[in-house]
Amino acid sequence: MKSDIAKKGIERAPHRALFKAMGYTDTEIERPLIGVANSANSIVPGHVHLDKIVDAVKTGVCMAGGTPVEFGVIGVCDGIAMNHTGMKYSLGSRELIADSVEVMATAHALDALVLVPNCDKIVPGMLMAAARLDIPAVVVSGGPMLAGRHPRKGGKVDLITVFEAVGAVLSGKMTEEELTEVEEAACPTCGSCSGMFTANSMNCLTEAIGMGLPGNGTIPAVMAARIRLAKQAGMQVMEMWEKEITPRKIMTEKAFQNALAVDMALGCSTNTVLHLTAIAREAGVEIDLNLINEVSGKTPHLCSLSPGGKDHIEDLNRAGGIQAVIRELADAGRINAECITVTGKSVGENIAKTEVLDRDVIRPLDNPYHAQGGLAVLFGNIAPEGCVVKQSAVRDEMLRHEGPARVFESEEAASEAIMGGKIQKGDVIVIRYEGPMGGPGMREMLTPTAAIAGMNLDADVALITDGRFSGGTRGASIGHVSPEAMQGGPIAIVREGDPIAIDIPGKTIALRVSDAEIRSRLDGWEAPAPKITKGYMARYAKNVASASHGAIVR
Template identity: 55%
Template structure:
């Protein structure tokens, strides 16, 4: 093996103080020349997806030492989007992605680590870790901790987090279910450790991490409570030492082809709309040009092959049993580009190794769920720089819709109106000043979207926002409207009663107001006072970019 990064703190008489400090941690002389492997762990007692990580840490550490390296743990924070939802806490969720990338960069560079195992699971933590891997470009491998199992009920009922908490809350409010059933939902919705059971953001990002080639085979879908996940953790510890010795780094894996493959898998499964933000940001760190329009270009030729919860019937445990990511790649084989992965196999070699696919869960291209992929990029005079809709969760009836605007300056105001019965069929709910700058932090709004569905308005009311949605969102909900209201985007100029037209097949989002009238409104518009003026979020709002560029932080 050639010179290691860690030689800068272990070699030569000038490094006597450094070695003394390392010995102070308990490092023996026998490990001084081994590859130093950092294990960035986002373990926390606060998030169900992360509570099981202590065991995975043990297996990763065993693998590192078996492979001939020496492991060092360091902690990375995590936010549970479900717990942060619907209050001030959600302002902090997306911004933590930047903090996570910065923290990993800081620790790895300050301590000259030779390689990293990135132990992650939930929504912003996985993309933050991938951003750090691409930025550092030192050997890295990602271990996603895996999804939880569905809850079980009578007569084969399966419970899951979003439909049996957020949507159940609205059904209770509407009198569809009673308090006893609501409490059953609360008890059974999250029965084990792991990320939430459907194809929400955490699980979508785990799948895309494997598709990108940054985690071992099966890691993206293996259940958090499975022994397979432990074996993958051990093998990942062994593999990182090999990656260091062979100097295989993320930018060799994260090519334009890798990102296009990941987008196609995302589209085929009908994944979370948040992946648009995250893939754009990871690509930027990897030095790959990935414009927003790529999602729509690929979506036109990538069929949706799976019916995944929350918009469909299957859960992560079903996808795992059906063959996982490899099965999806196999079904998309004629659309997938060959690309290296850190497993040592190329994508086409992985496809060639697939022996069986459960086609009830992952359909063949010849028998798709829908002809187009799960995400669509819309544009028009209401969203000149684009907007995102998870069309896999939209009914055929709502693919084209025209309604009257009901404008709200915050998520809280919209929720008050929804729960008070003030939103009716034919309305288009507009929630603005919730973008990256205006929020700040581009809050995820699962509560309003789940409330719409729970109140039975999913086929008669649309929702449009410069904020974003949970991966658990379904229905005619259009997010990431760019430019956002806080910078004077057209969404800031909408008034109650304006007609808004949604045409997903033609990728159009239009405000039916004359340009002259809009110009008059713009002349009257003034930038509102920031919602948060102190602390980290005030600094974030000053440097964050628009959603159509991934909501990244730039100093210039």
């Protein structure tokens, strides 16, 4: 056992004494030490209940003959951090999470890990750590929130409904009293927010890549099945330890291709591009952004999930969950069925008895919601290294668009203009200096995009940025423009009124300015002063890579 270096032999008597100070018996000390990374806190709705999940995991570990040792991990709620300085710290927390898990597992010579995340950056941070450490590891999330119900209209509502309702109030389409009703109803339970936003996207892809047990992505947080799954995860990690099944044996190039295929079928968040790229690098696998277009081109969009569609994660769970989506893709040859998973079995073995239970929620490949997958990467002179759009959430009339640039140096300035009625139909909003280095931290911009949707401008206005968007964003919202403005990317020299042409089906985006003019403007460009000059985010800004490389810290 790896943990023997910290507990076995005469010279480790002091170490055993410290274990006994915590109440561990000799029997417990002699067993494999299984780290349980607990990201519970009382500020994130998706994490407020994780102590119960962790207790179930620990029970499962004990049932299978291991000794669980629990440690804490931070977590940021992107919704609460949204549209203020706090959002600058969200993406950066991913690296802190990965580093802290690495430190705890290595410093204490842990034999294996059960990782318990739920929300946006915690899931990829823990997966990055698992790939880096390469000791047996299982991820079990806290599960999705249930959708709310509008108290009078009766339809489903969620967090995005509230964000978009703000725009509706500002444009006179809704009263403040109606907004309060939606606010009260939108988030009825604990769990990760109920649509296919970033947290649920990553939990579903964790299952698709093979690092979570079947059900990890979709079993609602409030169901007893989630507790049973956590116990199974605790037991399963012991089997993985015995069979020496480690994350790098699971997270192979073919497994990442599986995850991308499921990503396209589900219509996941654009943030999955950042996170899958970063996780793959830790696993020794390279994901070229062109691969996303390749997979998207041959993988239809099968699920109509919020924010772009009518269904929520609870509906996907009822329809058979991620395993049913995998089965649908595998039957058409779009999945590498031989990949091993945390079950100890192959993908093909896992889905052998799975079937789709609701064909309206998970459509067949010959009758998809869209012929191509949920995401597209665009390239052009304004984004030489690419930019990302959730094409499944774009209205048909905005798939191709050309209009004048409306340039803003921050999210706040753009939000003020949108909510102040200063944006006209046809405009292309450009928000820059919000990238990984320039933000710093590459803020999500749900507030301006939700305001555009709530004001019914999403059929007429596009938004491009070197920042990023929430998984809850819909419309022609194009993020991750690379290189970013702070690195001297061409987005830095766009001027008010410059024509910008967007062609999502053609995978292109172009600043309609001559190459000579672009070169001239870039020659005269100077980087602005950093926005944060001390603390963690100042260090982060100095070392972070481009979004096209997953915004990893070098």
